[in-house]
Amino acid sequence: MKVSKYNGLGNDFVVIKDKVSLDYPSLSKELCSEENFDTDGFISVKENPLEMIFYNKDGSRASMCGNGIRCFAKYVLDEGIEEKLSFPVQTLAGEMFIQVQEKEPFSCTVNMGVATFSPEKLFAKTDEEIIKKTIQLSNSEVEITSCFIGTIHTVVLVEDALAELEKNTGEEICHHPLFEQQTNVNFVQILNEKEILVRTFERGVGWTLACGTGCCASVIVAKRFGLVDKHSPITVHLEKGTLEISGEKEIYMTGPAEFEYEKEYKLPNE
Numbered sequence: 001m002k003v004s005k006y007n008g009l010g011n012d013f014v015v016i017k018d019k020v021s022l023d024y025p026s027l028s029k030e031l032c033s034e035e036n037f038d039t040d041g042f043i044s045v046k047e048n049p050l051e052m053i054f055y056n057k058d059g060s061r062a063s064m065c066g067n068g069i070r071c072f073a074k075y076v077l078d079e080g081i082e083e084k085l086s087f088p089v090q091t092l093a094g095e096m097f098i099q100v101q102e103k104e105p106f107s108c109t110v111n112m113g114v115a116t117f118s119p120e121k122l123f124a125k126t127d128e129e130i131i132k133k134t135i136q137l138s139n140s141e142v143e144i145t146s147c148f149i150g151t152i153h154t155v156v157l158v159e160d161a162l163a164e165l166e167k168n169t170g171e172e173i174c175h176h177p178l179f180e181q182q183t184n185v186n187f188v189q190i191l192n193e194k195e196i197l198v199r200t201f202e203r204g205v206g207w208t209l210a211c212g213t214g215c216c217a218s219v220i221v222a223k224r225f226g227l228v229d230k231h232s233p234i235t236v237h238l239e240k241g242t243l244e245i246s247g248e249k250e251i252y253m254t255g256p257a258e259f260e261y262e263k264e265y266k267l268p269n270e
């Protein structure tokens, strides 16, 4: 089986063509492991219609992946599966629309849809929206705001997002009992009215170099609280570069994707 490795700002994925007979939860764990491709996630590409099937490295399914869908878009062009520069992609979170901006180096814009703060979409054990809610952790209290944009996200506003990488707050919030299906956690530092810096602890993975849906959630929350310009695109600074998040109701994410390498991988029963 041919396995390709791609990344979006360092958030990396193995990409394969869909084979319905495969056990994706265990295959994603196997391929993403350090001994094999050492990636954050797994993408299977389904054709007619185009669909992204996404798993985290721990074998859990996720409804969407922002960096992953840009890699998916580059893969379908690289493989000649798609020839047009704008096309829809089905995901568990609904249809996303891709507009390729440049082929080399690759960059595209994804219409990520509309965010919701509804607690049902967050699988949260509360009837109220989670807006500036204080929750108790083992040694501290933290104020969180949560929304769904492709997947479940929680935003924590901080003075120094990089300092959070040394703490276990991200992991504790991710597994907090308020969230029945866990949550991705974004630490957001406001730089000025058009730029923010984000570091994300991802459900099913841990700290990653970038999280596309997390950047969207971070901008949505920063705009809701009037911390950045409501009407401008916002630049999100990540470890390996930036993502541009725009739109006031429908959210658009623009950023790069890179091919790393491809390799034949022998499955036990092949």
Ligand SMILES: N[C@@H](CCC[C@H](N)C(=O)O)C(=O)O
Pocket: 011, 041, 056, 061, 062, 063, 064, 065, 066, 067, 068, 151, 152, 184, 202, 203, 204, 205, 208, 210, 211, 212, 213, 214
């Ligand atoms: N890295 C992704 C998000 C991947 C899914 C997430 N870990 C989840 O379980 O919801 C992104 O770029 O959006």
